[in-house]
Amino acid sequence: MLQFFWMDSKMILLLLIGLAVSIRGETDLKSLIPQQVHLSLSDKPNEVVITWSTMEKTADSFVEFGLTLPGLELQHGNMTYFEECGKKGCRSQYIHRVRLSNLTYGASYMYHVGSSDGGWSPVFSFKTPPSPPALEGGDSAAQWAPRILVLGDMGTLNAKSLPYLQEEVMHQSADGILHVGDFAYDMDWESGALGDEFMRQIEPIAAYVPYMTCPGNHEEKRNFSEYRARFSMPGPYESLMHSFDMGMVHFIALSTEFYYFLEYGIKLPVMQFEWLVEDLKKATTAEARAARPWIVAFGHRPMYCSNGGPADCNHYSSRVRTGIPFLGLLGLENLFYEYGVDLLLWGHQHSYERLWPVYNHEVKNGSIEEPYRNPGAPVHIITGSAGCWEGKSPFVLPAPEWSAFRSTDFGYTRLLFQNVSHLLVEQVSVDKGGQVIDSFWIMKDEHRAYEYSVI
Structure with missing residues (x-):
């Protein structure tokens, strides 16, 4: 019947x-x-x-x-x-x-x-995920370990990484995608026509795996109206800030742009900071960290970078790191350090840069032989080279001591979570036909707050 x-x-x-x-x-x-x-x-x-x-x-x-x-x-x-x-x-x-x-x-x-x-x-x-989330006191080692692709700064024109991303999705090599800001260049162009074209371009990947986002500076027009309308991230903040879980990982998405477009009001960065504190408190309880030991945060503009040109991240006190100028409030580095965030992902610079574990410009490697085993600070990755008409961001010489690897090749990043203690990070070069040009393991015997000291 x-x-x-x-x-x-x-x-x-x-x-x-x-x-x-x-x-x-x-x-x-x-x-x-x-x-x-x-x-x-x-x-x-x-x-x-x-x-x-x-x-x-x-x-x-x-x-x-x-x-x-x-x-x-x-x-x-x-x-x-x-x-x-x-x-x-x-x-x-x-x-x-x-x-x-x-x-x-x-x-x-x-x-x-x-x-x-x-x-x-x-x-x-x-x-759908292969198993339900671990119950309170459950065994996180048996949790799902997702495979995530990360890209930033991809336009409708010169979207170099798009066919490679599509191939990975079609071969079921990815469980989700993080786009760390800057879409289409720009989504509002020609009254939104370019935004439509970009969304059609990513449909062959975004219709098959979750396409998770945060806003960049190219989405700023009319208080991020195009971005807020087009994307449907979890939570009540119109996709500007949100968090979500995938197996053993807790992801946090931020709007770094609140620190740079203050014409929209100081209320936005204050609200985000207060929300972030509460989210980190929940994510770092003993029960939550047992079930989801890895914490990964992503936003558009990095705290550190070694690119040339007019970029806030190559200043000693960047806004995202230390807070709003003159006020010294709402800086994020101390917060991520205090709550033991494992990995920070950024875009904005059209290049790839891997940092040594760093806090307040001080390298905090686990050891000389294994710098990413039990690191003493979060690990930063800048992956803003997916491809756009603006081209690439050259680096300054010499590289700062906290910079471990740099490349201006177009490409994207893979996060291959293995288990509760091991995460493999790979950088794929599109210029070199899909070759992995950087690969390293983050290894943690325990996920917890870093040894805290205010400098």
């Missing part, structure tokens, strides 16, 4: 689509077809949010999904109107969001998105 009812429902939808075609005509129907499909994680491990756009308002927002084709079910969502205006006029679209909850762990889902009057997208797929 249920199967018969489902087939009737499908027939009704097909009839409605046919009716819509005859009434609207082919040209209008194109503006109702879904595009820019992408996934993001929720605040629950067995939930995903699916987001897409249509150029005109549809009758509804549906995701049809399931483990097998005969068992597909419909989930209804919502849509919001978004308009971007520029020199050549205004351009509008509707952004649809559907949350899929209570998904089966360790399963492969098929899905497509659409409406009763506008047609459907191609069929995509995604995988």
Whole structure:
């Protein structure tokens, strides 16, 4: 009976689509077809949010999904109107969001998105985590160890890393992607047309694995309106700051741009700092760290860098590191040090740079032989070389003592979590055809706060 009812429902939808075609005509129907499909994680491990756009308002927002084709079910969502205006006029679209909850762990889902009057997208797929999160006091060593790709500063033009990222996703070599700011160059250009093109470009990867983001300086226009409208990160802050868990890892996404665009008010960096303190407190309780020992934070502008040119990160007291100028408030380095954050990921500089474990410009290696075994401070990685029309960021000579490896090759970074104690980090060079040009292990016998001293 249920199967018969489902087939009737499908027939009704097909009839409605046919009716819509005859009434609207082919040209209008194109503006109702879904595009820019992408996934993001929720605040629950067995939930995903699916987001897409249509150029005109549809009758509804549906995701049809399931483990097998005969068992597909419909989930209804919502849509919001978004308009971007520029020199050549205004351009509008509707952004649809559907949350899929209570998904089966360790399963492969098929899905497509659409409406009763506008047609459907191609069929995509995604995988859920292989096991539920460890219960209080559970064995974190048995937890899922995800494989993450990290990129920053990728434009619609010269997106050098995109085919390599797509190949990794298609070969199921990645469980998620972190984009650490700067998209399209810029998403608001031509009243948002370039943003649409960029979102269509990343659909072949973002529709299959969660595409997790933070804003960069190129998203600043109109108080980050394009970024806030297009992405669906977890939490109540319109994707500007958020955190999420993947197996044994707790990820924290920040907006470093609050420190540089103070015309939007001091309230934003203050609110983020207070939120970050509370998030770190929760993430570093004994129970939380037993279940998710690794803590990784990412934002756009780095605290340190050795690139030339006008960059705040090559100043001794960068804003993200030490806080807002003259006030000396809301700096993040002491906070990450105090709470024992393992890894910090940045973009903004169009290059790759690996730092030795560093705190307040002082190298705190684990030992001479194994600098990343039980390091005495967070490890910083700058990975802003995914590819854009602005080109590459050259380095100064000589390199500072805290800089361990530098490259101006276009490329991206892999985080290959192995277990509770070992993380392999690799840098892929697109210029060298996908060759790994830097590789190192972060090894921790214990995840805890670093030996704290105020300097």
